[in-house]
Amino acid sequence: MKKLLLVTIFLMSIALIGCQGQEAQDNQGAQQSENEQQAENKDIILATTTSTRDSGLLDVLEPMFEEQTGYNLKVVAVGTGKALSMGEAGEADALLTHAPSAEQKLVDAEAVTNYQVIMHNDFVIIGPKDDPAGIKGGKVAADAFAAIADSEILFVSRGDDSGTNKKELAIWKDGGVEPSGQWYQETGSGMGDTLVVANQKLAYTLTDRATYLAHKDNLDLEIMVEGDGVLLNIYHAMQVNPDKYDKVNAEGGKAFVEFMVNAETQEVIKDFGKDKYGQPLFFPDAGKTIEQVIKGE
Secondary structure, three states: OOHHHHHHHHHHHHHHHHHHHHHHHHHHHHHHHHHHHEEEEEEEEEEEEEEHHHOOOOHHHOOOOOOHHHHHHHHHEEEHHHHHHHHHOOOOEEEEOHHHHHHHHHHHOOOOEEEEEEEEEEEEEEEEOOOOOOOOOOHHHHHHHHHHHHHHOEEEEEEOOHHHHHHHHHHHHEEEEEOOOOOOEEOOHHHHHHHHHHHOOEEEEEEEHHHHHHHHHHHHHHEOOOHHHHHEEEEEEEEOOOOOOOOHHHHHHHHHHHHHHHHHHHHHHHOOOOOHHOOOOOOOOOOOOOOHHHHOO
């Protein structure tokens, strides 16, 4: 009887070990299948600001990236606020935006990782040639905005929570102005569309220089104010954190950030716009900190 009991226990142990081995094998197979599926995922969703699209820069960089990496870049060009919301919800694989203070919130929350300075240009205040608010040549953006508000000359805002809109609202605040009334109108659209509206209405607006130069030939608006330090416009790339959002294309997001900081891409950014506009539309900054960019180092 004792011998029979020992045999039974032995057989049960063998069966249990077999089940555990099969379970481990199944888990390993599932993990391998998941890894292979992720590796084969060649589509990358890039959420970015409209200025990278409207300036024409992405038209140059997108085919370069796809040729070099084999990934398919699916660009969603929206305001920076919306792009960051997509990242925060795990609805994109990589981000390219220009609102450092808003971006930092995602970095602190670990919603994004591999946060890299890419390039900068600047914002400019543009308006009708006859300059009814008398701001042309001014060096302080907040003073120019205050003059526009005092004279109630039409100002067209993007009003879309983009990086440009965030900068605009910060300038109004610096000037002690809360814009409202008939003279202040919002488009809720990207920079290119907002320039069209401002031009039609012969209004003032805030724009990034790159998009303005790309549309300049079709505009009756001129640069009124430039060079104020607060008008610096810094772009970052980052990948959505795969440890927090398991559905994102981790390798694809990483590949995009690495592409944006590599020397060849930075050289393309450095030269972009020179042949057509006589000046670059962006200045490459890979490897720098945001403090170095602000100081002009």
